[in-house]
Each structure stands twice: as C-alpha cells, then as structure tokens.
Amino acid sequence: xxxxxxxxxxxxxxxxxxxxxxxxxxxxxxxxxxxxxxxxxxxxxxxxxxxxxxxxxxxxxxxxxxxxxxxxxxxxxxxxxxxxxxxxxxxxxxxxxxxxxxxxxxxxxxxxxxxxxxxxxxxxxxxxxxxxxxxxxxxxxxxxxxxxxxxxxxxxxxxxxxxxxxxxxxxxx
Numbered sequence: 236x237x238x239x240x241x242x243x244x245x246x247x248x249x250x251x252x253x254x255x256x257x258x259x260x261x262x263x264x265x266x267x268x269x270x271x272x273x274x275x276x277x278x279x280x281x282x283x284x285x286x287x288x289x290x291x292x293x294x295x296x297x298x299x300x301x302x303x304x305x306x307x308x309x310x311x312x313x314x315x316x317x318x319x320x321x322x323x324x325x326x327x328x329x330x331x332x333x334x335x336x337x338x339x340x341x342x343x344x345x346x347x348x349x350x351x352x353x354x355x356x357x358x359x360x361x362x363x364x365x366x367x368x369x370x371x372x373x374x375x376x377x378x379x380x381x382x383x384x385x386x387x388x389x390x391x392x393x394x395x396x397x398x399x400x401x402x403x404x405x406x407x408x
Contacts (some may be wrong), residue, residue: 239263248274267268273299320390322368323375333390349391350374 236259241252251267253260274285285307289296318330359367
C-alpha cells in the first residue's frame with residue numbers, strides 16, 4: 236500500500252501495481268482509475284477536444300473545467316485573428332487562400348471579382364486614416380449587402396497582385 240500510494244502521489248501511474256487481493260488498496264485503486272481517466276481527458280484537450288468535463292475530483296474538477304473553457308475561448312479568438320480582418324470582419328488573405336484551395340473547380344462555375352478602392356490613399360493622406368478606415372468599412376458592408384451568403388468575401392490588402400496570379404493559374408488548370 237505504501238509503494239502504491241507513493242507512486243500515485245508522484246503521478247507515476249505506471250508504477251501503481253497493487254496486488255489484486257490487497258483490500259487496503261481499494262481506495263487507491265479508485266484514485267488510480269480517476270487519475271488514468273483524467274490523464275486521458277487531458278490528452279483529449281491537448282488535441283483540441285474541449286468537450287471534456289471532469290466531475291469526479293471535487294475542487295480540481297472546477298479548475299480543470301474552467302481551464303478547458305478558457306483554452307477553447309482563446310483558440311477561437313486566435314482562429315478569428317488568423318482568418319478575419321479586424322477592421323472589416325471580412326475574411327483575410329489566409330481565409331481566402333484556404334477557401335479557394337478547398338473549392339472543387341470541376342463542380343461549379345467560379346467568378347472572381349477584385350476591387351480596388353480608388354482614392355483611398357488620398358482619403359488617408361488628406362482626411363486621416365480613421366476616415367480611410369470608415370471608407371473601407373463602408374465598402375465591406377456594401378459587399379455584404381450585395382452578395383450571397385455562400386460567396387467568399389475577403390480583404391486582401393496591398394499585395395493582391397501576387398495572389399491574383401496564383402489564383403488565376405489555379406483556375407485555368
């Protein structure tokens with residue numbers, strides 16, 4: 236019993252080997268079983284499966300469940316930052332490239348439309364970047380209102396020419 240409890244105290248689950256007939260270790264066997272399951276749940280969370288809920292370890296359960304919820308929120312926020320433009324809330328270049336790569340070019344007709352906001356540099360230089368941002372947001376809202384829900388909308392930024400060539404090459408294959 237002493238050897239088994241020492242192994243559990245260190246978290247060495249592989250060293251926990253009570254004799255099946257040792258009745259003094261019954262409570263330790265329950266702790267061992269809970270720790271094994273918790274280790275499995277922690278591995279699931281590490282893989283991105285945040286549906287793990289611990290309800291069998293008292294105060295620790297609340298801490299584990301809070302940690303899992305916070306990890307999920309942070310991951311969702313990071314995905315949002317990685318795929319969406321913070322100014323317009325349209326997809327960004329990463330989002331666009333991901334969606335274009337996923338398109339099955341043989342199944343549907345595809346049309347691409349590139350828009351360049353004329354006068355944006357002038358607006359930024361004369362009226363300030365806040366007014367330029369308002370101009371960009373206004374245009375993004377116009378796009379949303381005048382496109383279908385399944386259309387891919389993305390703000391590419393200033394290096395769109397390089398991406399235009401890659402996309403056109405993919406579409407012509």
